[in-house]
Amino acid sequence: MSSNKESTVRTLLVALTVSLVASVFVAGSAVALKPVQLENRLLDKQRSILAIAGLGDNLSSAQVKEVFGSRIKARVVDLDTGEYQTAFDPLGFDPLKAAKDPKMSAALSSEADKALIKRRERFTTVYMVEQEGRIESLILPIRGYGLWSTLHGFLALKADLNTVVGLGFYQHAETPGLGGEVDNPKWKALWPGKTLFDDAGRPIIKVVKGGVDPASPDAGHQVDALAGATLTSNGVDRLLQFWLGEQGFGPYLARLRQQGV
Template sequence: MSSQKESVVRTLAVALSVCLVCSIFVAGAAVALRPIQVENRQLDKQRSILAIAGIGDSDLSGREVKELFGQRIVARLVDLKTGKFSDAFDPKTFDAAASAKDPKLSQVLPGEQDIASIKRREQYSVVYMVETNGKLDTLILPIRGYGLWSTLYGFLAVKGDLDTIVGLGFYQHGETPGLGGEVDNPKWRALWVNKKLFAEQGNLAVQIVKGNVDPQSPKAVHQVDGLAGATLTSNGVNNLLHFWLGENGFGPFIAKLRAGEA
């Protein structure tokens, strides 16, 4: 074998060895860091729930978030088919997002029902409750739906009257910064506080309007300003709210909870 060929072979062998060592290192690091990543995602979700429920400060440490969440928040599993609480799974460990991909634990949504563009809806979901002496103070519902570029994942918190909004926020999305990404703007999020979900007849009335809400309108109590320059994201948020508060989402559960039958 010529020296030139030996040089090429050695170069390839060294490159292959380096790639192999690096791949083993990266794979090992990924495996080692996975528990930390899972814990951080859980902390982010708990921090988001506390913030939307109006509990605690945004600068809480991870330990403080865990303690406050454990003290103030009660997780309950809900069967979306029956609209009632369920003991089928442990709500502290149940992964609703994973179950939405499981044909045994979810269902395909027909196009006319899938206004939130989620494709499949899980049978079971976890809701979060703030209670005082056994009385419901705040109900926090997980919500998701497609905006312009991404699926938005968040929570809606309502008072114990199951009508008045405490807070709305998203902890994960890929909307355009400065446009659809303004769903994270504290000023826009503040517009939701104390808005009403339902009209006097019990019909779902909450709505994002194009432009600004007319404060003189009798519907103003149900309406929120649209995001400037982000009509499709605004429509997406409006649609996902109507889906999860409707008959294919938490609508039956809210009705049964209001009637004391959940």
């Protein structure tokens, strides 16, 4: 074998060895870091729940764990019946994973799919702030498509199950400065106190373009659209109509009203 061929073979062997070592290192790091990543995601979600429920903002990890553990109760709900389901661990159950499982979810028709999520899980986790066994506020997971992405967030309701405590999104990929303004504290501050349903329990909350007229009798259930982000605003409006309706939490909220929470 010529020296040139030997040099080429050696170079290829070295490159292959380096690649294999790097691959093993990267794979090992990914496996080792996965529990940390999952823990951070859980903390971020819990931090969002606490902020939207008005139980604290900018909390440390230790504070999040303490406040969430002492003030928040999680329960799994059957969205079809509105009843609680005890077969799953509320803190371990993953509704988004269930939404991808044909055995745990259902495909939505184009007419029913206002939120543009394609499939809806049968079971999901709700969170509540309780005082002496009664609900002070209820936090519902919501999601739906905006302009570029699916917005994942929470909607917090007062004990009357009609008045907004807060709304916020913890994950999305909307355009910064436009649809990304769903994260703007000034816009989020427009939501508390708004009403969600009419006397018959039908969703009437609306995100309106052009600004809410304070003198209008509808002002109590309207919120200003995001400036320059019509499609994202429409997405927020649609996802609320979906999750507050019969395909979403409608049966669950109706059951709670009957029980007189």
